[in-house]
Every structure is written in C-alpha cells, then in structure tokens.
Amino acid sequence: MSGKLYGLGAGCGDIELITIKALRILREADCIYCADSGKSSVLEPLINHWGLQDKIRRLSFLMKRDKALRAAQHDLIYQEIKAELLDGKTVAYLTLGDPSFYSTFTPLQQRALQDHFEVETVAGVIAPCVTAARANKALVEGKQKLTIVPMIDAELLDNLPQHALSFMKVKFHYDELKAQLEAQGILERAYMGVRLGLEGEEFFPSLEDVPRPDSYFATVNMIATEEEESSL
Amino acid sequence: MSGKLYGLGAGCGDIELITIKALRILREADCIYCADSGKSSVLEPLINHWGLQDKIRRLSFLMKRDKALRAAQHDLIYQEIKAELLDGKTVAYLTLGDPSFYSTFTPLQQRALQDHFEVETVAGVIAPCVTAARANKALVEGKQKLTIVPMIDAELLDNLPQHALSFMKVKFHYDELKAQLEAQGILERAYMGVRLGLEGEEFFPSLEDVPRPDSYFATVNMIATEEEESSL
Numbered sequence: 001m002s003g004k005l006y007g008l009g010a011g012c013g014d015i016e017l018i019t020i021k022a023l024r025i026l027r028e029a030d031c032i033y034c035a036d037s038g039k040s041s042v043l044e045p046l047i048n049h050w051g052l053q054d055k056i057r058r059l060s061f062l063m064k065r066d067k068a069l070r071a072a073q074h075d076l077i078y079q080e081i082k083a084e085l086l087d088g089k090t091v092a093y094l095t096l097g098d099p100s101f102y103s104t105f106t107p108l109q110q111r112a113l114q115d116h117f118e119v120e121t122v123a124g125v126i127a128p129c130v131t132a133a134r135a136n137k138a139l140v141e142g143k144q145k146l147t148i149v150p151m152i153d154a155e156l157l158d159n160l161p162q163h164a165l166s167f168m169k170v171k172f173h174y175d176e177l178k179a180q181l182e183a184q185g186i187l188e189r190a191y192m193g194v195r196l197g198l199e200g201e202e203f204f205p206s207l208e209d210v211p212r213p214d215s216y217f218a219t220v221n222m223i224a225t226e227e228e229e230s231s232l
Numbered sequence: 233m234s235g236k237l238y239g240l241g242a243g244c245g246d247i248e249l250i251t252i253k254a255l256r257i258l259r260e261a262d263c264i265y266c267a268d269s270g271k272s273s274v275l276e277p278l279i280n281h282w283g284l285q286d287k288i289r290r291l292s293f294l295m296k297r298d299k300a301l302r303a304a305q306h307d308l309i310y311q312e313i314k315a316e317l318l319d320g321k322t323v324a325y326l327t328l329g330d331p332s333f334y335s336t337f338t339p340l341q342q343r344a345l346q347d348h349f350e351v352e353t354v355a356g357v358i359a360p361c362v363t364a365a366r367a368n369k370a371l372v373e374g375k376q377k378l379t380i381v382p383m384i385d386a387e388l389l390d391n392l393p394q395h396a397l398s399f400m401k402v403k404f405h406y407d408e409l410k411a412q413l414e415a416q417g418i419l420e421r422a423y424m425g426v427r428l429g430l431e432g433e434e435f436f437p438s439l440e441d442v443p444r445p446d447s448y449f450a451t452v453n454m455i456a457t458e459e460e461e462s463s464l
Contacts, residue, residue: 007365011251012355015252016253017252017253018252019248019249019252019357020249020252020255024248098361098365098371099365100361100369100371100372101364101370101371101372102373106370106373113368119368120368121364121366121368122249122365123361123362124357125241125330125355129332129333129356129358132353132355133239133330133353136353137332138332138341139330139333140332141335141338142384143382143385146379147380147393148377148379148380149377150372150374150375150376150377152374152375156377161379
C-alpha cells in the first residue's frame, strides 16, 4: 500500500505558533521534508525544540526565474518524495506559514495528486496575521477588503487598490514600495514586521526612516483608509 | 498590578487547528471570554475537548448595523473585561480564525490599549487557508495577488479584481455572488468550504448546482486565472 503525503504549515517559525495538528503529524510521520535556502533552515529552532531532527530531510529549492528550470527542479524533488510514498511511508512536508499560501508545497502536492497518492494539507498561520498581531492592530475589520501582494516584482505595485494591503517578502523592492506609498500619500498607514517569531525579529510601527530590511521574511501591512467602515 | 489581555485565534474550530501557544495561554488564563451568537458557541467542542469549560464566560455580540449601537455594545462588553484586568486577572479572549481578521476582538483590543493595559495578540489560522487546504489547492502561488472579500454587503462584488479571490461569510449574498461570477465567466474557478472543522462540515469542489449554504461559516475561494504566473 502506498503512503500518504502531508503538507503542514509551521506558522512564522515561532516554536509555539504551529498547530496541535501539524505537530502531531510531524511526530507520527516517517520522515519530514523541509525547504532550505542553502543556509541552515529557519525552521531549525522549531524542529530542534520538538525533537524532530532525526527525521528531517533537507531540500534545496534554488530560486529559478525560468519556468522550465523550475519545473525540472520540482520534478527532481518530487521523485525523492514519490519513492518514499511508493515505499508506504508517511511523508510530512513542512513549510513556513501555510502550505497553500505562496508555498513550495504546491508543485509537490499537485504532482502527488496527479499520481493518485493520498494527500492531506493542514493550514498554518500566515505572515500578514502574525504582523498584525505583533502590531496589536486589525488587519481587516467589518466590510474592509484585503489585498495581499507578493513583492517579488515591482510591477505588482501598479494599480494598488484603496483598501487594506499586505506586502509580503518586501526586501527586493522595498525602496520602490516606499516611494509608491509616499507618492499615494499613504506611507503613514504602513508598519512592518521582520523575521517575527524567528531569531533577530524586529517590528517597526512606521516605515519612516526605516531602511530596507536584510531579511527575506519581511511583511509590510497597511491599515485601511478611514473612509472604510470600521466596527470600532 | 493590573492584568493582561490576550487575543487568541482558535483557527476554524477543529480541536487540533489551534496553535500550541494559544492553547497554553488558554490553560494559564484566569478566565476565557468568547463571542457567542446566541445559540451555543461553535467553539464549544474545542473548549470541552481541552477541558476549559469552567473558565468560560460567554459574551453575546448581536449584529448591529448602526455604528453607535455597535460601539455602545462594545463599551458594555469591554467594561466587564476591564473589571477583570483591574483585578489583576489574566484574561483570554478566544475568537474563531484570527484575532486581527474580521474579529470581534478588535474593538476590545483597541479599548484596552487606550486604557494602557498590556495586550498580546496571538495569530490563528484563517478560513481562506483552511478552505484551500481542504481542496488540496494553492490559494495563491508565485506572483499572484489575493483579495479577500467579506460578503456582508453585495456592493463589495463591484469591480472585482482579476486575480485570486476569497469570499468569506457568503451566506447572505450567495446568489448575487454566483450570478456575478457567472456573468464574468469565472464560476468554474470557484470552490466552497462550509463549516470546515466544525460538526456537519461540507466541501464543494464546484458551485454548480450548489444552493445557498445554511451556515454563516461558508467560504468561497477562487483560483487565479491561468494567465497569472504559476510555479507549477
């Protein structure tokens, strides 16, 4: 009988911000895969704290702009997971945040489903919520809409809607983002969390005089304009 | 010395989809407030499973369209919590989903901060992610933007963006939502989760021939159009 693939959200990396369900499955799994950017994984404190290090298999996802190269990389990683599944293993794939939300789990999940393996995804806490929690602010309330923008391309700043916004991974286009918010006269609505839940975390209640963050894990939230209905 | 107010996200109500952190704080708290729509709370299975029932104080939030009435209701509820805080108590406020995300915690959090009480917010798992997890689909990937729309007003359907969408609490405007998606020719991109993680949960991979859900806890997700970059 073939095994089962789980996609698990770890939350922001804080050892306690993982769900009871994800932790239970991590403990029961035969092996745990987690993405690694080459350096030591940001999930390491969580993995070590919960005593899971012996089951960990590291995967190197290199950022590839070319679609075909990216697909080839995913095929290669999936082959390794597929071998475990064919061997009847319970395989957990652990990802920062949520496994459906800009996650490296997606391409593996879709390949496993195509091959008719059993797949279960367990939602996790996402960075826009963690950042709002740290600010003690509403991310959205009442009738407000929220748009989430992955800042991996400065073009995504075109035609920003007027409601609540959350910009993820702002590092590479931080200066363009600030310039754009300033031009629209809404920079004072912004706040930023950097590596929240991880070592060296920082919180900035305003972006004024705050330079580009060093970390990839930086989220800028924007509170909604006052015209939008608030329930306060 | 005055107490401390915690805002805690319970996730979707699934007893295991709460974070380790929120559960620890619930166990340590002197009392736990949770919103109640008049009928028994949807959080009851979770509360009972973790043996927290003796610490629970129910609050009735009635939906009030009038802003002043709503504020008066929040003032009244806050007075009860304030008395506990002045008494030095650790007060937990437990909310479905995430306490910064369309949450009844926001007005209480803001009042407590104004009164200079210590407030800590702990993020939770939100319905758009839970719904995508159940569908084994990406909510968003790569460069895709996501807009979240609280369906408490049909006007919010005007000028829908072309990217990934999540409609929360669709019950009251479900027919308008379906008609709008059909008119835009994008109904086939929609799927729906109803009461996921709660008793009587249902999942619909398509909205075709699916009538209006009975429950307030119904979320419709839309996958992004194919033109949007996918990392698959």
